[in-house]
Ligand SMILES: [Zn+2]
C-alpha cells in the first residue's frame with residue numbers, strides 16, 4: 001500500500017480500510033513481537049501491562065508515509081493509548097480544551 005492510498009483513505013474517512021489491510025495486520029504483529037507484547041509506556045514506568053494496541057508515534061494523518069514504518073510504531077495498552085491521544089489533542093488544540101473546560 002502506498003502513501004497516496006493511505007492519504008486517500010484518511011481524506012475520505014475510510015482509514016479503517018488501512019487498519020483492516022493485510023499489510024497493517026502483518027506489520028502490527030511484527031511490532032508486537034519486537035516489543036514483547038508489552039505496553040511500552042507502562043514498561044517505562046516500571047509496570048507490566050499486555051500491549052493491546054499498536055500506536056503510530058507520528059499520526060497517520062500527518063505522516064501517511066510513516067504509516068507502515070516499523071520505527072513509527074509503539075505497542076501500548078488501551079489505557080496508555082487513550083492517554084497519548086488525549087495529550088496529542090491538548091497539544092494540537094489548547095484553546096478548544098480550555099473553552100470546553102469552562
Ligand atoms: Zn500501558
Ligand SMILES: [Zn+2]
Pocket residue numbers: 054055056081085
Ligand atoms: Zn494511536
